[in-house]
Amino acid sequence: MEVGRLPISASQRSKLIAAGYTTLSSFSSLSPSHLARDLKISDNEAAEIMRVASHSHRLDGSAGGCGTVNGAQTAWDMLHEEEMFPRITTSCEDLDNILGGGINCKEVTEIGGVPGIGKTQLGIQLAINVQIPVDYGGLGGKAIYIDTEGSFMVERALQIAEACIEDMSECGGLLRKDSQACQLKMHPNNILENIFYFRVCSYTEQIALINYLDKFISEHKDVKIVIVDSVTFHFRQDFDDMALRTRLLSGMALKLMKLAKDFSLAVVLLNQVTTKYIDGSFQLTLALGDSWSHSCTNRVILYWNGNERYAYIDKSPSLRSASAPYSVTSKGIRNSASNCKRIKMM
Amino acid sequence: MAPLKSLEQEYPILDSNFQSFCASHDIFSVEDLLLHDLYVLAAFAEQESSSERLKQGIAQVLSIIDGQHQPWLNGIELLEDAQRNKHVLSTGCEGIDLLLHGGLRVGQLTELVGPSSSGKTQVCLLAASNVAKKHIGSVVYLDTGNSFSPQRVTQFICQHSDPAIDQAKHRTLQKVMNNISCKSVFDIFTMFDVLHQLEFNLRSQMQGGDCKVQLLIVDSVSSMVTPILGGSGSQGHALMISAGYLLKKLAHEHNIAVLVTNHTVGGDGGISKPALGESWKSIPHVRLLLSCDHGGSICNVSILKHPSMVESFASLFTMCAIDLSLSLSLSVRPFYKLFLLHMVFLFLFTLFNFFSSGCW
Numbered sequence: 001m002e003v004g005r006l007p008i009s010a011s012q013r014s015k016l017i018a019a020g021y022t023t024l025s026s027f028s029s030l031s032p033s034h035l036a037r038d039l040k041i042s043d044n045e046a047a048e049i050m051r052v053a054s055h056s057h058r059l060d061g062s063a064g065g066c067g068t069v070n071g072a073q074t075a076w077d078m079l080h081e082e083e084m085f086p087r088i089t090t091s092c093e094d095l096d097n098i099l100g101g102g103i104n105c106k107e108v109t110e111i112g113g114v115p116g117i118g119k120t121q122l123g124i125q126l127a128i129n130v131q132i133p134v135d136y137g138g139l140g141g142k143a144i145y146i147d148t149e150g151s152f153m154v155e156r157a158l159q160i161a162e163a164c165i166e167d168m169s170e171c172g173g174l175l176r177k178d179s180q181a182c183q184l185k186m187h188p189n190n191i192l193e194n195i196f197y198f199r200v201c202s203y204t205e206q207i208a209l210i211n212y213l214d215k216f217i218s219e220h221k222d223v224k225i226v227i228v229d230s231v232t233f234h235f236r237q238d239f240d241d242m243a244l245r246t247r248l249l250s251g252m253a254l255k256l257m258k259l260a261k262d263f264s265l266a267v268v269l270l271n272q273v274t275t276k277y278i279d280g281s282f283q284l285t286l287a288l289g290d291s292w293s294h295s296c297t298n299r300v301i302l303y304w305n306g307n308e309r310y311a312y313i314d315k316s317p318s319l320r321s322a323s324a325p326y327s328v329t330s331k332g333i334r335n336s337a338s339n340c341k342r343i344k345m346m
Numbered sequence: 347m348a349p350l351k352s353l354e355q356e357y358p359i360l361d362s363n364f365q366s367f368c369a370s371h372d373i374f375s376v377e378d379l380l381l382h383d384l385y386v387l388a389a390f391a392e393q394e395s396s397s398e399r400l401k402q403g404i405a406q407v408l409s410i411i412d413g414q415h416q417p418w419l420n421g422i423e424l425l426e427d428a429q430r431n432k433h434v435l436s437t438g439c440e441g442i443d444l445l446l447h448g449g450l451r452v453g454q455l456t457e458l459v460g461p462s463s464s465g466k467t468q469v470c471l472l473a474a475s476n477v478a479k480k481h482i483g484s485v486v487y488l489d490t491g492n493s494f495s496p497q498r499v500t501q502f503i504c505q506h507s508d509p510a511i512d513q514a515k516h517r518t519l520q521k522v523m524n525n526i527s528c529k530s531v532f533d534i535f536t537m538f539d540v541l542h543q544l545e546f547n548l549r550s551q552m553q554g555g556d557c558k559v560q561l562l563i564v565d566s567v568s569s570m571v572t573p574i575l576g577g578s579g580s581q582g583h584a585l586m587i588s589a590g591y592l593l594k595k596l597a598h599e600h601n602i603a604v605l606v607t608n609h610t611v612g613g614d615g616g617i618s619k620p621a622l623g624e625s626w627k628s629i630p631h632v633r634l635l636l637s638c639d640h641g642g643s644i645c646n647v648s649i650l651k652h653p654s655m656v657e658s659f660a661s662l663f664t665m666c667a668i669d670l671s672l673s674l675s676l677s678v679r680p681f682y683k684l685f686l687l688h689m690v691f692l693f694l695f696t697l698f699n700f701f702s703s704g705c706w
Contacts, residue, residue, distance in 0.1 A: 004584060005535060071529055072527040072528060075478075079496035079523065082496060108491075247574070248573075250569060257532055261530050261532075290609065290610060293462035293463075297492045299462075299463070314463055317468070317471070318497050
């Protein structure tokens with residue numbers, strides 16, 4: 001039935017079907033008041049239904065390309081578009097290498113690991129690295145940091161920002177020794193000003209915020225990264241209805257995907273781990289179960305290997321599975337200081 | 347079906363005279379007409395003054411009803427249609443092609459089921475690049491997870507070609523990539539709009555040609571359906587089933603192969619089962635289960651459901667940087683091995699018995 005695919009509420013749909021209107025053309029020629037009388041609803045509701053129906057009907061009739069759909073891009077165009085968007089560096093060369101240059105815009109990346117491995121540190125580093133000016137190879141954008149656990153420390157962010165500016169001025173000094181115009185005018189306070197911080201305390205707040213982000217980002221068009229730390233925290237405890245949790249999580253994941261695609265920004269989700277009984281032994285897997293594991297484009301797992309911190313690409317459409325070491329220093333995330341610098345390919 | 351008065355605009359023969367005649371017999375919509383005894387109605391129409399027009403009106407409504415269903419086909423016509431139109435599209439991976447006896451069949455809905463990072467998106471990208479490359483037709487890719495990677499598609503297309511002639515290769519690459527169109531859809535209503543638009547476009551340019559759509563990939567259908575499935579109403583369930591039927595209708599009427607992906611959820615006893623439940627199980631024609639070794643690059647494909655094959659064969663393929671190549675040939679499941687062993691023993695036993703009794 002054609003009315004089944006209209007985005008209207010279930011009660012309106014059942015009233016339409018009960019009155020005998022099962023195809024769009026059957027009521028498209030009626031006046032809203034006529035429809036309102038038939039369905040016993042208000043005029044405004046009837047007008048809304050007619051508007052939605054005529055929109056769908058118009059989409060049907062509009063001609064696309066040769067057999068293609070409206071709004072679709074060819075793969076060739078997408079290939080060239082990809083080259084236009086630089087990636088967000090993580091300040092650790094090995095990590096950047098396995099990520100193909102850094103965190104990609106227009107994609108949702110999930111980063112998970114045991115507590116204390118450096119997820120929040122990586123989140124803060126990315127929030128600062130996105131602000132690297134275009135001249136220095138960055139995006140020059142702003143960051144949104146959504147904190148659910150309360151682990152964001154402003155003093156640490158200031159420390160990392162100062163270290164980043166130091167690194168940039170060193171680089172600038174090496175590359176452009178003569179020009180005064182490229183002198184760095186950035187101050188750590190400017191960097192902190194460009195991080196929009198939201199603190200959420202329950203899952204309803206989290207979902208409401210993600211719904212609101214659409215409007216927020218349309219007003220602040222230069223936001224280039226959204227970091228959620230951590231996305232699972234409020235969904236792990238006190239949830240009686242597991243089916244509701246699955247629905248809420250998958251709805252949230254789709255909205256984040258849409259945000260990433262529509263506004264061409266990177267979405268980074270930090271996740272916790274849990275144990276799972278696989279093949280006769282307990283293994284560490286990311287929290288929130290099987291359905292959530294499909295809600296990201298890329299997945300990076302951080303783990304301990306001896307005394308070293310390692311990052312492993314678990315899921316990616318175009319990157320090879322590989323792992324690389326990194327370390328957390330007072331300046332932020334940097335290359336691991338060990339002797340063996342080779343990336344281990346899987 | 348619609349009330350009769352709303353059909354008046356399109357079919358002027360169903361005028362107010364006809365409607366009042368029907369109303370006098372308690373018929374207000376097309377459904378009521380179907381439930382009524384048509385001979386009795388025609389007899390009543392004879393007695394009216396404008397009997398000819400009324401009978402024409404009844405015939406008109408009946409022809410509207412007839413137009414709603416597919417035409418009747420007999421076996422010969424079905425066979426001709428299958429031989430002429432419903433060929434097989436190679437996926438580009440020998441292992442899967444071997445398993446499916448050729449590849450994805452046009453007119454059928456194939457589903458790839460598997461846990462996360464088991465290679466579903468890779469198989470979809472490979473199939474898309476293969477169909478576009480062999481100039482079989484164009485590909486429509488509906489992506490819900492921003493996982494369509496043009497770089498990976500380029501890798502698949504350029505793997506076998508000669509690295510020498512750059513300019514010509516560039517042009518062929520462009521031509522092939524232009525055959526793949528990708529659209530991001532993030533909810534099921536958008537997908538319905540896109541599919542109906544595609545149907546309209548296909549119906550209006552039936553003559554085919556170079557840009558005829560041969561493959562439709564939806565990656566993944568489960569992430570669109572999961573937010574609406576379950577809960578208080580059955581609306582989500584209805585939407586899922588109608589989406590499935592729409593995909594199958596597109597496949598059959600317009601000679602397209604449809605490939606969708608689905609994820610797995612935990613089932614009874616810890617064994618994972620495909621998501622979307624029991625009702626979705628009957629919708630795809632072919633269901634393939636993909637699984638990957640943890641940390642390894644060997645992936646396993648097996649058939650969960652197929653219209654003409656037994657679900658016991660599995661095939662292994664390796665996923666590496668360049669392509670998905672066949673690593674081992676068909677491996678028969680252990681159950682059948684045991685069965686064969688059993689038969690061999692039975693045979694030897696009867697032989698032994700025969701000889702021992704013969705010696706007596």
